Amino acid sequence: MEILSKNIVLKDYIPTGTPSTKNFNVREIPIKISKDKEVLVKNLWISVDPYMRTRMTDRKNYIPPFTLNEPMDGSAIGEVIETNSKIFSKGDLVYSFCGWRDYFVTNEENLEKIKPIDVPIQAYLGPLGFTGHTAYVGLFNIGNLQPEKTVLVSSAAGAVGSMVCQFAKIMGCKVIASTGTDEKVEWLKNELLVDHAFNYKKVENLVLYFKDKCPDGFDFYFDNVGGEFLESVIYRMKNFGKIVICGRISQMNATSPTGLKNMAHVLVKRLTIRGFLIFDHLKDRAKFEKDVSKWIKEGKLQWKETVVQGLENSPEAFANLLEGKNIGKMLIKI
Numbered sequence: 001m002e003i004l005s006k007n008i009v010l011k012d013y014i015p016t017g018t019p020s021t022k023n024f025n026v027r028e029i030p031i032k033i034s035k036d037k038e039v040l041v042k043n044l045w046i047s048v049d050p051y052m053r054t055r056m057t058d059r060k061n062y063i064p065p066f067t068l069n070e071p072m073d074g075s076a077i078g079e080v081i082e083t084n085s086k087i088f089s090k091g092d093l094v095y096s097f098c099g100w101r102d103y104f105v106t107n108e109e110n111l112e113k114i115k116p117i118d119v120p121i122q123a124y125l126g127p128l129g130f131t132g133h134t135a136y137v138g139l140f141n142i143g144n145l146q147p148e149k150t151v152l153v154s155s156a157a158g159a160v161g162s163m164v165c166q167f168a169k170i171m172g173c174k175v176i177a178s179t180g181t182d183e184k185v186e187w188l189k190n191e192l193l194v195d196h197a198f199n200y201k202k203v204e205n206l207v208l209y210f211k212d213k214c215p216d217g218f219d220f221y222f223d224n225v226g227g228e229f230l231e232s233v234i235y236r237m238k239n240f241g242k243i244v245i246c247g248r249i250s251q252m253n254a255t256s257p258t259g260l261k262n263m264a265h266v267l268v269k270r271l272t273i274r275g276f277l278i279f280d281h282l283k284d285r286a287k288f289e290k291d292v293s294k295w296i297k298e299g300k301l302q303w304k305e306t307v308v309q310g311l312e313n314s315p316e317a318f319a320n321l322l323e324g325k326n327i328g329k330m331l332i333k334i
């Protein structure tokens with residue numbers, strides 16, 4: 001069967017500033033299965049993620065820039081509609097990296113079957129997917145988090161951050177959560193039960209604020225934002241503290257990125273600062289899946305989604321993500 005596949009393409013690279021819908025086009029192309037092992041998939045949910053911003057520049061990075069006027073890619077969950085594969089049957093739910101489009105044809109090797117536990121399927125883009133895995137790897141594999149530590153989390157009401165807060169609470173840690181709206185602060189305090197949450201946009205001097213609210217300092221900082229926030233945190237880290245660099249969203253649209261001026265504190269406090277990319281850990285998912293599935297079944301984890309309806313609205317959803325208009329995972333429902 002031939003189908004018209006609608007996909008979103010990037011028109012021009014965006015070196016700085018916030019992307020807008022003007023930077024994207026919707027394109028339609030006819031597709032059909034023509035070879036052995038090919039599968040036709042209808043996407044149900046697609047994920048927009050901050051790292052995609054760096055792919056909208058032509059700068060070299062760990063993942064190549066999007067090709068202009070070609071379908072963009074990213075995580076998605078879909079349903080098999082037609083199949084020339086012995087592995088996948090009609091109706092199977094699959095994870096792929098073929099986001100930003102409604103229908104696509106691909107070889108079976110590019111798909112992963114999802115065997116859902118008792119959760120909505122889109123949780124495989126959230127707590128049981130890429131974002132939950134990022135939180136888990138950052139805290140445990142990279143940071144080797146130990147119980148009863150004082151943990152600071154930035155972008156704490158986002159997809160990754162909200163998992164980090166809850167994983168750290170499960171470990172018996174004290175969690176301090178930073179986020180950008182009062183509504184998010186309330187969610188973190190009242191439902192995720194962090195020990196302290198605050199709106200960083202209302203704080204004039206972060207160093208003094210941390211000194212006041214957490215006079216003993218932090219053992220562990222899970223950094224999602226970078227920039228001046230990271231610099232302020234370094235002043236308040238305890239000796240031998242750990243900082244895991246997960247992201248630098250405050251710098252992604254910046255015209256002049258800010259850097260650390262207080263490396264002397266890293267030396268004197270003997271801090272460990274380590275970055276990581278989840279792409280290096282994709283094969284190492286068994287323990288993450290076992291632990292997170294167990295925590296979900298035990299009712300220890302909760303999550304929110306900000307759902308935007310319709311593929312055409314995905315560029316706007318992406319821009320909104322960078323502006324903090326999401327609580328929890330930003331998703332597009334096709």
Ligand SMILES: NC(=O)c1ccc[n+]([C@@H]2O[C@H](COP(=O)([O-])OP(=O)(O)OC[C@H]3O[C@@H](n4cnc5c(N)ncnc54)[C@H](OP(=O)(O)O)[C@@H]3O)[C@@H](O)[C@H]2O)c1
Nearest residue numbers: 050158159160179180224246247248249250276277278324
């Ligand atoms: N290392 C890896 O492999 C890996 C994998 C996945 C994600 N990440 C990184 O993890 C971080 C979180 O990703 P996510 O998917 O969970 O996104 P997210 O936190 O759900 O959404 C992005 C959030 O960033 C915050 N933000 C935007 N501009 C900011 C600024 N100037 N300063 C501080 N916060 C700002 C906004 O929340 P507020 O309202 O709180 O400002 C926004 O909601 C990102 O930095 C991302 O690049 C890294």
